[in-house]
Amino acid sequence: MNIPRTSYPRIVIIGGGFAGVALAKKLSKQEVQVVLLDKNNYHTFQPLLYQVSTGGLEPDSIAYPIRKILKDFPNFYFRLANVEEIDTKKNKIRTNIGNLKFDYLVVASGSKTNYFGNSEIEKHSMAMKTIPQSLNLRSLILENFEDALLTSDLNERNALMNFVIVGGGPTGVELAGALAEIKKGILPKDYPDLDTRLAQINIIQSSDCILKGMSVKASAKAEDFLEKLGVNIWKNVRVTNYDGKTVTTNTDLIFESATVVWAAGVKGATIKGLEAEEFMTRGNRLLVNVFNQLKGFEHIFAIGDIACMVNEEFPNGLPMMAQPAIQQGNQLGDNILKLIEEQPMEPFNYKDKGAMATIGRNKAVVDLKRFKFQGIFAWYVWMFIHLFFLIGFRNRMVVFVNWVYNYVRFDREARLIIRPFKKRFKV
Amino acid sequence: MNIPRTSYPRIVIIGGGFAGVALAKKLSKQEVQVVLLDKNNYHTFQPLLYQVSTGGLEPDSIAYPIRKILKDFPNFYFRLANVEEIDTKKNKIRTNIGNLKFDYLVVASGSKTNYFGNSEIEKHSMAMKTIPQSLNLRSLILENFEDALLTSDLNERNALMNFVIVGGGPTGVELAGALAEIKKGILPKDYPDLDTRLAQINIIQSSDCILKGMSVKASAKAEDFLEKLGVNIWKNVRVTNYDGKTVTTNTDLIFESATVVWAAGVKGATIKGLEAEEFMTRGNRLLVNVFNQLKGFEHIFAIGDIACMVNEEFPNGLPMMAQPAIQQGNQLGDNILKLIEEQPMEPFNYKDKGAMATIGRNKAVVDLKRFKFQGIFAWYVWMFIHLFFLIGFRNRMVVFVNWVYNYVRFDREARLIIRPFKKRFKV
Numbered sequence: 067m068n069i070p071r072t073s074y075p076r077i078v079i080i081g082g083g084f085a086g087v088a089l090a091k092k093l094s095k096q097e098v099q100v101v102l103l104d105k106n107n108y109h110t111f112q113p114l115l116y117q118v119s120t121g122g123l124e125p126d127s128i129a130y131p132i133r134k135i136l137k138d139f140p141n142f143y144f145r146l147a148n149v150e151e152i153d154t155k156k157n158k159i160r161t162n163i164g165n166l167k168f169d170y171l172v173v174a175s176g177s178k179t180n181y182f183g184n185s186e187i188e189k190h191s192m193a194m195k196t197i198p199q200s201l202n203l204r205s206l207i208l209e210n211f212e213d214a215l216l217t218s219d220l221n222e223r224n225a226l227m228n229f230v231i232v233g234g235g236p237t238g239v240e241l242a243g244a245l246a247e248i249k250k251g252i253l254p255k256d257y258p259d260l261d262t263r264l265a266q267i268n269i270i271q272s273s274d275c276i277l278k279g280m281s282v283k284a285s286a287k288a289e290d291f292l293e294k295l296g297v298n299i300w301k302n303v304r305v306t307n308y309d310g311k312t313v314t315t316n317t318d319l320i321f322e323s324a325t326v327v328w329a330a331g332v333k334g335a336t337i338k339g340l341e342a343e344e345f346m347t348r349g350n351r352l353l354v355n356v357f358n359q360l361k362g363f364e365h366i367f368a369i370g371d372i373a374c375m376v377n378e379e380f381p382n383g384l385p386m387m388a389q390p391a392i393q394q395g396n397q398l399g400d401n402i403l404k405l406i407e408e409q410p411m412e413p414f415n416y417k418d419k420g421a422m423a424t425i426g427r428n429k430a431v432v433d434l435k436r437f438k439f440q441g442i443f444a445w446y447v448w449m450f451i452h453l454f455f456l457i458g459f460r461n462r463m464v465v466f467v468n469w470v471y472n473y474v475r476f477d478r479e480a481r482l483i484i485r486p487f488k489k490r491f492k493v
Numbered sequence: 494m495n496i497p498r499t500s501y502p503r504i505v506i507i508g509g510g511f512a513g514v515a516l517a518k519k520l521s522k523q524e525v526q527v528v529l530l531d532k533n534n535y536h537t538f539q540p541l542l543y544q545v546s547t548g549g550l551e552p553d554s555i556a557y558p559i560r561k562i563l564k565d566f567p568n569f570y571f572r573l574a575n576v577e578e579i580d581t582k583k584n585k586i587r588t589n590i591g592n593l594k595f596d597y598l599v600v601a602s603g604s605k606t607n608y609f610g611n612s613e614i615e616k617h618s619m620a621m622k623t624i625p626q627s628l629n630l631r632s633l634i635l636e637n638f639e640d641a642l643l644t645s646d647l648n649e650r651n652a653l654m655n656f657v658i659v660g661g662g663p664t665g666v667e668l669a670g671a672l673a674e675i676k677k678g679i680l681p682k683d684y685p686d687l688d689t690r691l692a693q694i695n696i697i698q699s700s701d702c703i704l705k706g707m708s709v710k711a712s713a714k715a716e717d718f719l720e721k722l723g724v725n726i727w728k729n730v731r732v733t734n735y736d737g738k739t740v741t742t743n744t745d746l747i748f749e750s751a752t753v754v755w756a757a758g759v760k761g762a763t764i765k766g767l768e769a770e771e772f773m774t775r776g777n778r779l780l781v782n783v784f785n786q787l788k789g790f791e792h793i794f795a796i797g798d799i800a801c802m803v804n805e806e807f808p809n810g811l812p813m814m815a816q817p818a819i820q821q822g823n824q825l826g827d828n829i830l831k832l833i834e835e836q837p838m839e840p841f842n843y844k845d846k847g848a849m850a851t852i853g854r855n856k857a858v859v860d861l862k863r864f865k866f867q868g869i870f871a872w873y874v875w876m877f878i879h880l881f882f883l884i885g886f887r888n889r890m891v892v893f894v895n896w897v898y899n900y901v902r903f904d905r906e907a908r909l910i911i912r913p914f915k916k917r918f919k920v
Contacts, residue, residue: 067643068642068643068645105920106909106910106920107635107639107908107909107910108909108910108911124551124552124553124554125551125909125911126551126906126907126909127551129909129911130906131683131906131908131909133682133683133684134682134683134904134906134908137682137683138682140685143686145639145642145643146639146910146918148920162917163643164643197911198911198912201911208534212534212572212573215495215572216494216495216572216590216591218495255560255561255564255565256558256560256561256564257560258567259570458906459898460894460895460898460902460904460906461906463894463898464891464894464895467887467890467891467894468887468891471886471887471890475887477561477887479553479557479558479561479885479887479888480553481534481558481561482533482534482535482552482553482556482558483533483534483535483573484535484552484553484556484624484625484628485625485912490589491573493532493533493575
């Protein structure tokens with residue numbers, strides 16, 4: 067892979083998400099060689115993907131060139147590569163651009179959408195885990211409105227304007243809120259000849275509450291906010307299939323819909339070579355010890371969504387969120403240096419900073435350790451925290467300008483079909 | 494096409510570029526029904542496409558939803574449609590979403606890249622007339638740098654870092670300047686293991702000066718600026734072919750290059766049904782009279798790039814630029830209303846507001862009617878004018894933030910491969 071061998075130990079990091087980037091930054095000024103591999107040349111700020119899908123933001127403001135994050139560090143190498151296999155015996159990885167030996171390997175490959183084996187749903191529904199997926203969803207939503215204008219078949223028009231979001235976690239809730247605001251603020255102006263009432267937004271949640279990981283109060287308030295925005299919430303309903311036209315469920319309920327967003331679950335993005343039973347857990351995550359080490363290895367680690375670290379509070383593993391990923395990346399940076407210097411490593415100790423979700427204009431729910439609050443102040447906190455965690459001054463400025471504009475004007479201007487999703491719109 | 498017939502006369506406009514949008518705005522508050530058709534749901538500010546290609550701006554800040562431009566006008570209809578044929582006998586057009594009758598028809602379909610019949614060049618080179626094309630070029634440039642890192646074959650690496658721009662008009666000049674700044678400011682930081690000297694930027698111009706339409710002084714100064722930035726200018730050289738690897742010319746010169754941008758000419762984007770010999774001119778433009786009427790028709794017009802209006806100063810037709818398009822759109826708005834009211838129309842009188850091109854940081858050339866100037870003041874004028882003509886307050890703000898950032902930081906942050914262009918990078 068054309069990377070020079072130096073006297074420094076080589077640490078290979080697979081994945082430039084929150085975990086991988088935090089780790090790489092931590093190691094950047096040390097006497098180690100860091101090779102970061104990712105399928106994309108950018109880091110994605112996933113919490114704001116739903117705003118890309120709904121025309122509120124453009125992808126460049128929530129993505130950041132990985133090369134730029136680490137540009138001033140002489141021992142840092144980035145390669146745009148797809149890792150195909152890990153050979154734990156020979157300490158080697160195989161990628162689409164060649165092989166690479168490692169001294170230390172950190173798997174930070176993240177997670178991907180979990181369809182629980184249903185290939186029909188996978189084929190016909192939209193996911194929102196990556197920027198291209200989010201742009202596809204944006205195109206589809208706008209294309210469906212254009213198509214709704216053209217048909218004189220009321221059932222078809224209904225289906226084109228009926229949104230089904232499967233999964234009532236933060237992704238589903240935030241997307242539903244944004245769609246409700248489009249329905250209210252943009253649809254009547256942009257499509258005066260469409261009956262706005264036909265636009266229905268549905269969240270289907272398999273359990274008895276939305277935002278399951280958050281407090282009861284946050285969940286109840288989020289539900290209240292969504293209902294006020296006109297979102298239909300269907301609880302204790304499980305989607306059984308979607309054939310591109312009809313969503314069937316385990317109840318009598320069916321939905322005719324041209325836009326089904328699958329936000330019902332994620333699973334670890336595993337890599338060939340790491341399937342040993344002793345560390346592969348539920349949801350394809352890799353079981354690690356308190357040092358993020360894979361069982362049986364001193365020099366192979368997993369961090370972030372792909373890692374499953376259990377403790378008393380989280381017997382199924384830490385939540386698959388940005389905070390554990392960043393904290394693990396930071397901690398592992400210190401630990402790898404300790405390991406190299408043959409000092410004892412520190413066990414990872416997750417500091418739960420809470421969770422939050424925004425539902426719409428002036429509406430958010432925030433659970434901090436000591437305070438739980440909802441409403442307009444929560445919304446400001448949500449915005450401030452998201453701006454703060456965005457990488458890059460320019461990104462923060464551009465997102466800020468967009469948010470102020472969208473707030474003042476009740477608008478979302480990035481409603482452009484730049485890359486059509488449906489065949490019919492391709493020219 | 495599902496558009497109600499009212500008592501108002503129906504004016505169908507094909508194309509939402511500068512000309513079509515100017516006309517639609519002019520007609521929006523009048524007692525006419527306006528139907529605007531475009532292949533995209535957005536208007537593109539073409540003069541800044543080269544900044545999208547070079548990672549300086551994101552597409553949403555130079556594009557604008559057409560529905561939004563005209564949202565408050567009750568008699569305005571937009572349809573996302575591809576016009577396939579015009580039936581001038583039956584006053585009807587055929588599109589991919591159905592047929593439509595018109596009372597007045599305005600063709601504002603613009604122009605497209607002219608390969609002068611060379612299908613090899615068309616297949617292998619990149620164009621920069623639309624947003625998707627510009628994004629493809631951005632991806633290709635970045636992918637080529639990534640590939641250059643991987644190869645140990647020096648010839649191949651050379652070719653991957655060798656840029657050939659065919660055509661020394663404003664597009665070619667502005668793109669070359671931006672690439673030169675990437676070479677200087679970004680390449681050494683992002684790709685410390687690539688030898689920047691290998692990155693060559695070439696402009697190939699068939700005549701003996703660049704920026705042919707501008708003053709001698711502007712042309713000479715632009716050449717001077719480009720040479721100082723390290724751009725190679727090859728004058729009196731005509732490209733004869735490009736097979737994806739080698740650019741051949743009518744001289745001994747050949748270029749091994751993986752990135753050839755074809756900016757050597759445009760031609761009218763004609764529509765089937767309008768091929769009559771009496772109005773089809775050189776470069777597929779439609780010959781119109783001083784009222785923008787097509788010969789033989791009172792109620793069919795052409796405006797903008799597709800229209801060829803000749804006068805003493807411009808015997809080959811007005812330049813294919815934004816200004817004539819906007820002015821014709823405005824004027825035709827008034828004239829159609831006069832025609833409906835059976836009053837005499839006013840002949841079009843082109844007000845030449847001059848031309849300008851930017852070469853890079855603090856470097857631009859401006860030709861106004863009375864003043865011609867170059868350098869840093871010209872650069873400010875260029876920026877001010879472009880910000881002023883951008884549609885939308887948010888677009889202006891976002892472009893402004895990006896420009897300030899890029900200027901202060903010597904940077905271009907949108908260097909993201911969001912939609913890979915080469916197969917190998919698709920995941």
